[in-house]
Amino acid sequence: MSIKIAVAGKGGTGKTTICSLIVRILIEQKNKTVLALDADPNSNLNELLGVKINGTIGQLVEEFKKNGGIISSGLFKDQIVQMDIHKIITEGKGFDLLVMGRGEGPGCYCAANNLFKKYIDLLQENYSYVVMDNEAGMEHLSRKTTNSVDYLLIITDPTPRGIMSAYRIKQLVEDLNIKTKKSYLIINRLENKLTKKYIMELTNNKSLGNLDQEINSIDKRLIESINNYNLTLAGVVNNDETLLHLELNGNNIFNLDDKAVSLNQVKIILKRLNLI
Numbered sequence: 001m002s003i004k005i006a007v008a009g010k011g012g013t014g015k016t017t018i019c020s021l022i023v024r025i026l027i028e029q030k031n032k033t034v035l036a037l038d039a040d041p042n043s044n045l046n047e048l049l050g051v052k053i054n055g056t057i058g059q060l061v062e063e064f065k066k067n068g069g070i071i072s073s074g075l076f077k078d079q080i081v082q083m084d085i086h087k088i089i090t091e092g093k094g095f096d097l098l099v100m101g102r103g104e105g106p107g108c109y110c111a112a113n114n115l116f117k118k119y120i121d122l123l124q125e126n127y128s129y130v131v132m133d134n135e136a137g138m139e140h141l142s143r144k145t146t147n148s149v150d151y152l153l154i155i156t157d158p159t160p161r162g163i164m165s166a167y168r169i170k171q172l173v174e175d176l177n178i179k180t181k182k183s184y185l186i187i188n189r190l191e192n193k194l195t196k197k198y199i200m201e202l203t204n205n206k207s208l209g210n211l212d213q214e215i216n217s218i219d220k221r222l223i224e225s226i227n228n229y230n231l232t233l234a235g236v237v238n239n240d241e242t243l244l245h246l247e248l249n250g251n252n253i254f255n256l257d258d259k260a261v262s263l264n265q266v267k268i269i270l271k272r273l274n275l276i
C-alpha cells in the first residue's frame, strides 16, 4: 500500500515548490520508493525535480483513441496501455515521475481514459509514497485518476482570503467525493515567524505537537480565519530567498542547500504528520 499525498491550492501558492521539497525529503528515507505525479495540465514539476519528460498520459490517451485502440501485434489493449505508461515514466535519482498532461475535462469518462486510470492506480501501489501536484480545479482528482488520498495538503499564502480559498478547495474535494483520510493547511511564503502565543491558540484543539519553530508575528485575522473555517494547520513555510535564486539560476530542488529554511520547515511538517 502506498501513502498518497496530494498537494492542492490556488495558482501560485507554491504547490509545485512544496511538492518537489516533499519528494526530495521522502527519497532520503531508506528503502522507500517515491512516485511524483504531476496532475497539473500546466506541468512543470519536472523542472524543479531536474528531469525531462518523455510524454504525458493525455498524449497517450489521444494516440490510443486515434488508433481506435487497434493493435497490430496481437497484444491485448491492457498490455499496450501498461507498456505505454511505463514508456513515459521518467526515472530520476531516487524517484519516478509520471505526468498527466492535458485531459479532456472533468466530464470525460471514455473507455480509453478509464483503462489508463486503472493502470495508473495499479502503478501507484508499487511505491511507498505517491506525491501528487494538483491544479486548483483538482481536475485529475475529480476524474478519479487516483482512488483516494491519504494526506491532502492545501497550500495557502498568508492572507485571510487565501485561507478562504483553501477552505473552498477542501469543500470541493468533499463535494467531489474524493476519499481523503486527512487534510491539512500549510501556510507558505510567510514573511515573519508566527508568535508562540498565536501558535498556542492555533493548536488549542488540535494536537499536532510542537509548533515552536515557526514563531514570531502574524496577523491575528489569519488565525481567526483558520479557526473559523475549522482547518488544521500542519505548519508554515517561510518566504525563502534561496528558492528564488534556485529558479533564477535554472537549478533544481536537489541543488538547494541542506540548510535552506524552506526545506527544513517542510521536513518538520512531514515529521509532525508522521510521514517520515
Ligand SMILES: Nc1ncnc2c1ncn2[C@@H]1O[C@H](COP(=O)(O)OP(=O)(O)O)[C@@H](O)[C@H]1O
Residues within 6 Å of the ligand: 009, 010, 011, 012, 013, 014, 015, 016, 017, 018, 188, 189, 190, 237, 238, 239, 240, 241, 243, 244, 247, 262
Ligand atoms: N516558500 C517560498 N519562498 C520563496 N518563493 C517561493 C516559495 N514557495 C514558492 N515560491 C515561488 O513562488 C512561485 C510560485 O510557486 P509554484 O510552486 O510554482 O506555485 P504553484 O505550483 O502553486 O502555481 C515560484 O516562483 C516559486 O519559486
Ligand SMILES: [Mg+2]
Residues within 6 Å of the ligand: 015, 016, 017, 040, 044
Ligand atoms: Mg504548479
